[in-house]
Every structure is written in structure tokens, then in C-alpha cells.
Amino acid sequence: MRASVAVVILNYNGTNHLREFLPSVISFSGEHEIIVIDNASTDDSVSFLKQHYPQIKIIQNPFNLGYSGGYDLGLKQLQHDYFILLNSDVETRPGWIDPCIAMMENDSAIAAVQPKIKSFLKQTHFEYAGAAGGFIDKDYYPFCRGRMFDIAEEDLGQYDNSSEIFWASGACLFIRAKAYREVGGLDHDFFAHMEEIDLCFRLQHAGYRIMYCPQSVVFHLGGGTLNYSSPNKTYLNFRNNLFLIHKNHFGSALFLKVFRRLCLDGIASLKFIAALQLKHMWAVGRAHMAYYKAISRLKKQREANRLLIKNNALKGVYKRSVLVSRFLRGKKKFSDLEF
Numbered sequence: 001m002r003a004s005v006a007v008v009i010l011n012y013n014g015t016n017h018l019r020e021f022l023p024s025v026i027s028f029s030g031e032h033e034i035i036v037i038d039n040a041s042t043d044d045s046v047s048f049l050k051q052h053y054p055q056i057k058i059i060q061n062p063f064n065l066g067y068s069g070g071y072d073l074g075l076k077q078l079q080h081d082y083f084i085l086l087n088s089d090v091e092t093r094p095g096w097i098d099p100c101i102a103m104m105e106n107d108s109a110i111a112a113v114q115p116k117i118k119s120f121l122k123q124t125h126f127e128y129a130g131a132a133g134g135f136i137d138k139d140y141y142p143f144c145r146g147r148m149f150d151i152a153e154e155d156l157g158q159y160d161n162s163s164e165i166f167w168a169s170g171a172c173l174f175i176r177a178k179a180y181r182e183v184g185g186l187d188h189d190f191f192a193h194m195e196e197i198d199l200c201f202r203l204q205h206a207g208y209r210i211m212y213c214p215q216s217v218v219f220h221l222g223g224g225t226l227n228y229s230s231p232n233k234t235y236l237n238f239r240n241n242l243f244l245i246h247k248n249h250f251g252s253a254l255f256l257k258v259f260r261r262l263c264l265d266g267i268a269s270l271k272f273i274a275a276l277q278l279k280h281m282w283a284v285g286r287a288h289m290a291y292y293k294a295i296s297r298l299k300k301q302r303e304a305n306r307l308l309i310k311n312n313a314l315k316g317v318y319k320r321s322v323l324v325s326r327f328l329r330g331k332k333k334f335s336d337l338e339f
Contacts, residue, residue, distance in 0.1 A: 005032040005101060006080040009088050010070050012039040015048050017088040017221075022053065028092045032084075033057065037074035039064045066191030067170060075177075075185065083180065085173040089221035091120055099215035100174040103162070111179035111208035112200060114168035115216030118155060126152045127220040130169025132159035133212035134197065135334075137322040139261060140245050142167065142197055145212070145334045148326055153333055160214045166316025168210050170196035171220045179208050183308055187243075187301070189294070193233065194240040201248040207310035231279040238265060238287035246291070246298040247305055250312075262288070264323065 007029050011018065018036075025034060035057045038046055049056055059074045075083055082101060086092075100113040117130040126132060131146030131153075145165075146153045168174070173196055183202040186195050200210050242261065249257050265284055272281035291298075318325075318337060325331040 003081040003101065003105060004079075005082045005084065005097065006078055007032055007034045007084045007086055007097075008071070008074065008078070009034070009036045009086050010039060010067060010074070011036050011041060011045050011088050012064055012070070013041045013043040013045060014088045015043050015045045018045060018048060021089055021091050021221075024091045024093070025086065026053070028094050028096055030097065032097060033080070035059060035074070035078070037061060037070055039066075039070040065188065068186040068190045068192065068195035069188035072186040072188060075180070078177075081177055083173075083175050083177055085170060085175065086218075087171045087220060089120070090172055091219040091221075093217055093219075096216045096218055100213045103211055103213050104174065104176055107209070109207070109209050110211050111176045111203045111206075112168045113174040113211045113213050114165065115172055115174075115218050116155070116159070116212075116214045117169055117171055118217060118219050119152065120219040120221040122152075123219060125154050127171075127222055128152060129171040129220055129222055132214065132334075133163065133165035133316075134167035134169060134200075135316045135318055136166050136197070137318040137320065139257075139264065139321055139323070140241060140249070141322050142194065142241075143318075143322050143334070144169075148322070148332060148334060151332060158335060159212075162214060163212050164315045165210050165212045166204070166314065167197040167200035168212075171222075172218050176208075179203060179206070182206060184304070187247075189297070190240050190243065191236065193236040194244055198240075198244050198247065201244065201314075202305055202308055204314050205248070205305065205311060206308045210316070231283040234280045235283035235287050235290075238268075238284050239290045242287065242291040243294065243298060246295070247301050250306065250309065 037059045039061050040063050049058055059077055061070055061073055103113050104110045114130055114133055116132055117127045119125045119127040126146035128147055131144035133145050134142055136142050145159045183206050187198055245257055269281045269284045325337055331337055
């Protein structure tokens with residue numbers, strides 16, 4: 001029997017994105033079901049879909065639960081074998097689904113797959129959110145093949161090999177439904193940003209593999225819901241990274257790992273002050289306050305995650321500091337790093 005696949009798009013006030021990008025998804029998704037989860041939009045998104053795309057199933061959430069909660073609530077209503085979590089600002093191309101699904105069908109240990117994600121605005125280059133697959137360093141800073149910090153590389157075929165990665169981008173995430181449910185799905189507490197890294201962390205601990213599939217290519221606009229320069233994005237990134245560490249770090253003393261991040265985040269705050277980006281500096285402070293308030297809850301989640309552990313040999317981890325490699329050693333590209 002052929003595996004059932006659902007292309008699932010989360011929408012919040014995204015009529016313009018749906019108008020621009022949904023046609024490509026419909027054109028190149030074959031017979032696979034397309035579902036839109038609406039996160040309590042206040043624009044005309046739902047009426048737009050009902051009028052122009054009546055064939056698309058709509059799941060309406062009662063509140064805006066963010067990326068993690070919005071998707072998780074909607075996915076609980078679906079019974080497909082595979083989910084494709086697709087941002088509303090992604091343009092697809094012919095043949096974008098089959099290579100990723102085939103990869104998972106051929107290996108039951110693969111729980112998630114990410115395609116090559118390129119920039120919609122600069123289509124010769126990789127896009128910030130995922131590029132050619134996600135990695136983390138020893139301090140849990142995320143980065144990508146093809147994107148180090150804010151520098152995205154030109155796609156010259158240098159990352160055209162299928163490879164195991166640490167995390168797959170939520171901009172276009174293929175995931176095995178059974179594995180998703182097994183590890184508890186997306187964590188609602190994250191709201192948005194790094195929730196897919198947390199999910200992939202748990203999947204790896206549970207013994208699954210995360211893969212990059214270059215035969216599938218999509219183009220991502222980026223910054224559609226939360227602008228890259230938003231202080232709220234800074235807040236969520238810093239807060240959620242601390243959540244990520246507390247929930248999933250089972251190596252050396254957790255206190256020392258968090259203390260090191262406190263020092264590094266302090267340096268980031270000083271950089272924001274020097275650039276007169278005071279709202280971003282305050283966002284870092286708010287992130288730490290939110291983390292300290294959440295510690296008791298995170299402790300319970302950590303103990304639950306400990307029960308998942310079947311594998312401690314995590315893939316896609318850079319055992320040095322990517323900050324030091326980039327800013328002190330001048331390593332500008334992923335290929336410059338020494339694994």
C-alpha cells in the first residue's frame with residue numbers, strides 16, 4: 001500500500017503568502033492531500049481559501065498557538081503516515097516530495113528529512129532557515145551547511161550529497177508520523193523558533209536519524225510571520241535555546257553548560273548595546289528571566305526526555321565553538337569547519 005502523505009501549511013494572517021505560494025504547492029504535490037491549519041487568523045485567510053481552493057481541508061485552531069502549538073494541535077487530527085510541515089512562504093518545484101518520502105520509506109530509522117532550502121529572493125543562494133541541513137555546536141548554537149550566522153553561501157553544488165544532520169528546518173520538514181508521536185511532538189512552550197531543533201534532539205535520542213535530501217529543492221521567502229530584525233525574534237531565539245539545553249543536555253554538568261551560555265549571552269547583550277540596539281539587549285534579559293521562571297517545568301520535561309534515550313552518539317554536532325571558529329578564527333563557510 002502506498003504511504004499516505006499530508007502537506008500541512010500553518011497559516012496566520014497570511015492571505016498574501018497563500019495567494020503567491022499556494023499555487024506551486026498545489027501544482028507540484030500530485031495527489032497528496034494539502035491541509036491548512038489556521039492559527040486563529042484575523043484577516044480573510046480562511047474565506048480566501050474557501051472561495052479559491054475549496055478542495056483544501058482547513059483546520060481552525062481556537063487561538064494563535066504559534067508554530068509549535070499550532071502545528072501540534074492540528075497534526076493530532078491527522079492519520080497520515082508522513083507529514084510535510086511547510087511554511088506558507090515556500091515555493092515548491094516539480095519532484096519536491098518523492099525523493100524525501102522515498103528516503104524514509106527505504107530506511108525505517110529515518111524520522112525526518114529536509115530538502116535543500118534556497119532563497120526565494122536570491123535563488124542562486126541558500127536561505128537562512130535550513131539551507132543544506134542543520135547542525136549545532138558544543139554550546140548548542142544552531143547553524144547550517146550553507147549558512148553560518150547571517151552569511152548564506154551561493155549554491156554551487158558543494159552540498160549536493162545526501163547526509164545525516166542534527167536538525168531539519170521547520171520551513172520544510174518531512175517527518176514520519178509514528179516517530180513524531182513517539183517523542184511527544186512539537187513542544188508548545190517554544191511557541192516559535194528552535195522547536196524543530198528540540199524535536200530533532202528527541203528524535204535522535206530515541207534512536208532515529210535526521211537526513212538532508214538535495215534531490216528535493218524548495219525556495220523560502222523567510223521572515224513571513226516574524227521579521228528577522230524583530231526584538232521578539234531575539235527573545236524567542238535566546239529563550240528557546242536555553243529551554244533546548246535544559247530539556248536535552250545529559251552530558252557534563254547542566255549548571256556549567258547554562259553558566260557558559262549566560263556568559264556568552266552577556267557578550268551578545270554588550271554587542272547589542274554597542275550597536276544601540278537596546279530593544280534587542282532587553283530581549284536577551286527577558287529571555288533569561290523567562291528561562292529561570294520555567295526551570296521547574298523544564299526539569300519535568302527533562303526527566304521525561306531522559307526516558308527516550310536509546311542513543312547518545314548524536315550526529316551533526318560540531319564539537320568546537322562555532323562562535324570562536326567564525327569570529328576569531330575567520331571560518332566563514334561550513335566547509336571551512338574542522339569536524
